[in-house]
Amino acid sequence: MxxxxxxxxxxxxxxxxxxxxxxxxxxxxxxxxxxxxxxxxxxxxxxxxxxxxxxxxxxxxxxxxxxxxxxxxxxxxxxxxxxxxxGQALFPVIVALRQWGEQHFFAPDEPHSQLVDRRQGHRLRPLEVRSADGRRLNPDDTTVHKIPTH
Structure with a gap:
């Protein structure tokens, strides 16, 4: 094994x-x-x-x-x-996977499930990654910094 x-x-x-x-x-x-x-x-x-x-x-x-x-x-x-x-904190991860799947794995007219706002019944807006000052970020706008140990 x-x-x-x-x-x-x-x-x-x-x-x-x-x-x-x-x-x-x-x-x-x-x-x-x-x-x-x-x-x-x-x-x-x-x-x-x-x-x-x-x-x-x-x-x-x-x-x-x-x-x-x-x-x-x-x-x-x-x-x-x-x-x-x-576990509740995984909600944005599940939403991101769902939205990515809807965008990339279904034809425009292909039926699939949708996540909607329970109160208003509307689809959710696409998740976005934003900077501390509110700018929308793409992968080229970010870099990984290692946090030094003390």
């Missing part, structure tokens, strides 16, 4: 983030949690993933502080998975 490369001690925030999320199943679990899924069976029905894979991904997300396993809200013996504040 091939051992997965770990990046949890990398100096790169992107590498550490990818390490924490793990893989596409984990991101889709987080997406489903934002869409209201809470129980193992709900995630499994939505994703069509094998039970052993889903179990492993849920455990990893709980261990990483992205999800929390809590008693079922209906008082039954089941457990539910809810997003922690750390």
């Amino acid at each position: 091939v051992t997965r490369t770990r990046f949890d001690d990398s100096e790169c925030p992107v590498a550490r983030s990818v390490d924490a999320i793990g893989d596409w199943w984990s991101l889709l679990i987080v997406r489903d949690a934002f869409d209201g899924s809470r129980r193992f069976g709900e995630f499994q029905r939505s994703l069509g993933v094998a039970k052993n894979i889903l179990t492993t991904r849920l455990r990893t997300l709980v261990a990483g502080g992205v999800l929390e396993s809590v008693p079922a809200s209906d008082g039954s013996a089941y457990r539910e998975y809810v997003l922690t504040p750390k």
Whole structure:
């Protein structure tokens, strides 16, 4: 079996983030949690993933502080998975992936799901990266600076 490369001690925030999320199943679990899924069976029905894979991904997300396993809200013996504040902070990541997918992987007239503002029912504006003074930034407008250790 091939051992997965770990990046949890990398100096790169992107590498550490990818390490924490793990893989596409984990991101889709987080997406489903934002869409209201809470129980193992709900995630499994939505994703069509094998039970052993889903179990492993849920455990990893709980261990990483992205999800929390809590008693079922209906008082039954089941457990539910809810997003922690750390998990909630992934919302812009999920929105960015959704918007990127809508822009690059669907024909203009091809049906797909849309994320809308619950209050007004309108599609969200595209996410933008902005400078501290509000200017819209592109990749050429940024550079990575290493933060020295003290």
